Amino acid sequence: MSDQHTPDPDQQSGWGAVPPVASIRGTHEGPAGAGFTTPAPRRKLRRGQLVGIIAGSTAVVLLLVAGVVGFSVGSATHSADRPVRAFLDDLTAGKVTDALDAAGIDRTKSDVLLTDAAYAKATATVTGYRVAATRTDGDTATVRAYLRQSGREVAATFTLDKTGTDWGVFPVWELQAPELGSVDVSVRGPSGASVQVAGTSTKTSKDGAISLRALPGTYAVTYDGGKWTKATGGSADVGGFGVGASTPVQMTAALTNAGEQAAKRAVDAWVDGCIASNDAAPAGCSFYAYGENPAYTYTNEKWTLESRPTVAVGSWTSNGWLVSTTTFGRATFTADIAGAGGTGTASAGPLNVNASGYITGFSSSGATFRSAVGNGSSDTGS
Structure with missing residues (x-):
């Protein structure tokens, strides 16, 4: 009789080493005392609970998305170039008053070109623009743009100052008045x-x-x-x-034809004023008589114009339009005299009449002439 040895199942090779199928899958209860247990069944979520969880997760995602979108929109609407764009939008639309107000440009009565009407009559105005770059340095921002004027681009730089924040997050930029x-x-x-x-x-x-x-x-x-x-x-x-x-x-x-004729009439009026004088040496005139004898009394003193001077009116000088005498006029002086030697008539001339001077301006009645000879008195004629 021989002894039989039963091998250890853990050391068997081949099929004897494979555990039962039931114990692997866990779908059937094993033999009593074998140490196998059946896993507890997984509890299914009710439909309402599942919907609530999904809805809650979706709400969190939407809040996150809304926050990101809101921050992006807030950042865009508070960017330093926004005031510049608003200013240039008004300008390209011809809304000069609105544009100047937005840029803080003060106006006075002398700023006659800073109006909608004046800008509407200008040409090669700003019809478009593009913002090329924006740079911030602390509380200051610089925006470089190109303005479209008559088919060409003109560079322009704008400066903005930070004046505060919105909601403590977004900077508020104020455009500084650009130099006009x-x-x-x-x-x-x-x-x-x-x-x-x-x-x-x-x-x-x-x-x-x-x-x-x-x-x-x-x-x-x-x-x-x-x-x-x-x-x-x-x-x-x-x-x-x-x-x-x-x-x-x-x-x-320069003088128009009417202006030139008015200038010559003013010269004639000046000559006539000199001729009308009862003085042997008319004040401010270019001619005079001398050599009176103190032993005689002079009465009925009179100037007579023999011929008028011919003048030409030239271009403007610092004193006015130059009037040159091209041909002298001629004048004579006569007077009745009485004295120890008797009575008689004294005369002088003919004397040259020089009408050189300047036309200094015009009024509704004509030109104003100022003589360049004599004491420079003036007269106006039309």
Whole structure:
């Protein structure tokens, strides 16, 4: 009889080492005392609970999305370039008053070009723009833009200051008034000359000049001399902001045909005033008689004009339009005399009558002439 040995199941190889299928899947209860347990069944969520969880998760996601969107929108609406865009939007739309108010640009009565009407008559105005760059440095921001004027781009830089925050998060930027250009006009002519800039009437100062603040654009300048004087106009270009004055529009006033005739009438009136004098040496005139004998009494003193001087009216000088005598006139002086030697008539001449001088201006009645000889007294004729 021989002993039999039962091998340890854990050390068996082959099929004897494979546990029962039931114990692996856990779908059937094993033999009693084998140590196998059946897992507790998983509790299913009710439909209402499931919907609530999904809804809650969705709400959290939506709040997060809304927060991100809100922050993005708030950041965009509070960006430093927003005030610049608002200013340029009004300007391109021709809303000059609104644009200037938004930029904090103060105006006075002399700012005749800073109006909707004047800007509407300008050409090469701002018709569009693009913002190229925005840079912030603490409480200051700089926005660089390009303005579209008559098909070309003109660079412009704007400065903004931080004035506070909204909700303690978003910065509030205020556009600082940009430096405006100007239209400069100079008239070589009488002081207070009337000119029109973009259809707006104004007058030069005593020195014949005027400087008008202006927005970007091209402004037509014309001279308004009425019927007496005329001048060739021009135009002034204002490109962008912070460019200072434009190239001055310089005009020289000349006489119209009516002005030239009025000037000659004023000269004639001056000559007539001298001839009308009862003095042997008329004050301010270019001719006089001398050599009176103190032993005689002179009465019935009289000047007679033999011929008028011929004059030519030239261009404007610092004293006025130059009047030159091309041919002297002739005048004689006569007087009745009485004395110890008897009575008789004294005479002098013919004497030259020089009518050189200046036409200094015009009024509704005509030109004003000032003599360049004698003591320079003046007379007005029409």
